[in-house]
Amino acid sequence: MKKLILSLTALAMMAFAFTGCEDVPMPYGEPSATKDTTNVVVAQGSGTADDPYNVAKAMELIKAGTYTSEPVYVKGVVTELSEFNSQFGNYTYYINDTKTTDNQLEIYRGKTLNNQNFTAETDLKVGDEVVVYGALTNYNGTSEMTSGNYLYSLNGKQGEPVTPTAAPTGDGTAANPYNVAAALNLIKGMDAGVNSSEIYVKGKVSSINELSTSFGNATYYISDDGSKSNTLYIFRSKYLNGENFTSEDQLKVGDDVVIYGPFVNYMGNTPEAVANKTYLVSINGKGTGETTKTGLEATFDDGEDNFTIENVSLAPGLTYVWKHNDKTATTAGCMKASAYASKKNLPAQSRIVSPAFSLAGLTSATLTFQHTGRFFGNVAQECKVQASTDGKTWTDLTVSAYPDGSNWNFIDATCDLSAFAGQNKVYIAFLYTSTSEAAPTWEVKNVVVK
Numbered sequence: 001m002k003k004l005i006l007s008l009t010a011l012a013m014m015a016f017a018f019t020g021c022e023d024v025p026m027p028y029g030e031p032s033a034t035k036d037t038t039n040v041v042v043a044q045g046s047g048t049a050d051d052p053y054n055v056a057k058a059m060e061l062i063k064a065g066t067y068t069s070e071p072v073y074v075k076g077v078v079t080e081l082s083e084f085n086s087q088f089g090n091y092t093y094y095i096n097d098t099k100t101t102d103n104q105l106e107i108y109r110g111k112t113l114n115n116q117n118f119t120a121e122t123d124l125k126v127g128d129e130v131v132v133y134g135a136l137t138n139y140n141g142t143s144e145m146t147s148g149n150y151l152y153s154l155n156g157k158q159g160e161p162v163t164p165t166a167a168p169t170g171d172g173t174a175a176n177p178y179n180v181a182a183a184l185n186l187i188k189g190m191d192a193g194v195n196s197s198e199i200y201v202k203g204k205v206s207s208i209n210e211l212s213t214s215f216g217n218a219t220y221y222i223s224d225d226g227s228k229s230n231t232l233y234i235f236r237s238k239y240l241n242g243e244n245f246t247s248e249d250q251l252k253v254g255d256d257v258v259i260y261g262p263f264v265n266y267m268g269n270t271p272e273a274v275a276n277k278t279y280l281v282s283i284n285g286k287g288t289g290e291t292t293k294t295g296l297e298a299t300f301d302d303g304e305d306n307f308t309i310e311n312v313s314l315a316p317g318l319t320y321v322w323k324h325n326d327k328t329a330t331t332a333g334c335m336k337a338s339a340y341a342s343k344k345n346l347p348a349q350s351r352i353v354s355p356a357f358s359l360a361g362l363t364s365a366t367l368t369f370q371h372t373g374r375f376f377g378n379v380a381q382e383c384k385v386q387a388s389t390d391g392k393t394w395t396d397l398t399v400s401a402y403p404d405g406s407n408w409n410f411i412d413a414t415c416d417l418s419a420f421a422g423q424n425k426v427y428i429a430f431l432y433t434s435t436s437e438a439a440p441t442w443e444v445k446n447v448v449v450k
Helices: 002-023 055-064 180-188
Strands: 072-085 090-096 105-110 129-134 136-139 142-145 150-154 199-212 217-223 232-240 256-261 263-266 270-273 279-283 296-298 308-314 322-325 334-338 348-353 366-374 383-388 411-416 427-434 441-449
Touching: 055 072, 055 105, 055 136, 055 142, 072 105, 105 129, 180 199, 180 232, 180 263, 180 270, 232 256, 322 348, 334 348, 334 427, 366 383, 427 441
Parallel strands: 105 142, 232 270, 232 279
Antiparallel strands: 072 090, 072 129, 090 105, 129 150, 136 142, 199 217, 199 256, 217 232, 256 279, 263 270, 296 441, 308 348, 322 334, 334 441, 348 427, 366 411, 366 441, 383 427
């Protein structure tokens, strides 16, 4: 019996030894298994077509502030789709080196291969492998590739090669227009949102986004060699001598053009023509070459009729003075000015300025218009009409009649422009001035100079 008990005890101890070993913790610090770690993507690439930046490198440049306004190539995988804009054919999306959404790069309002419009939301998908060509920036803390970018390749399908930038030439005059390279240099060096003076730019139409016969304008790109590289965005520009486009065949890809008007560095990252302020001077060498039409006509029925708003001074909290009033069944289309906001009269001064027009060959000229208004203090001081030959130095004109402020009926008024007759380039302006004592409402329409 004693031997049996001893044998059973020994067997129990052996069983404990074999099973207990699995529950004994391993020594401290000894790995229990191979642990997955997140791969750190090494920043690399030189930003060229043959050696694009990866996203890590692009983000490194942006965070360091060492990027420039020159476009570069960045490769990655589409990780997120943000917005497809069917009207303008662009896509906002994100790319990364991996399929994660951490530290991804925003591609803002980009176009597809060869700078063409995206035509459908399904043209781009999460997981697509892309190389994008455009300029990098830090926009209010967001690392992005700015608008004006486009796909250089999509899932291995490559667009047209980007050609080298041409040497800048020209001085922006009618006799010696800027080429696209020179215009881009000028505009990129300007402060964001500030319009340039009126200049001449020559180039070849490389693509056409939209030609609207309804609005009479066209949106297209020009470059020095007709390629889709190093392009200048011509946004809502008019036909020859400021006339409306009336047919889609009036402009074609490959046309040699000269464009006249002001340009802007939109949002500080997109050089472009100021909307509805530029127009064609010549197409394939044909055109009158005129940059000013004789006389002026602006009804303000459907828009600002190429007038420009210049805010001289605005009180804090006031964001605008002049705005366009749409024509309806009960209201007139007009330009309307007021600095009454938040139930207060706010001090301000702002003018609307006409496009340049010619009085060459004339010995006399008259400005006629209609206006109305209310809440005047001293109407002759608050509502002035001016003229200029350079758009900078202004001469007050004598206005024949002012509204009495008792109703909203429009009255006819005239100004003598004979002092400016014979001038090749003339501007007129309507200058609104308010104070803390009086901030009238002034409405103007049917402006004619002849």
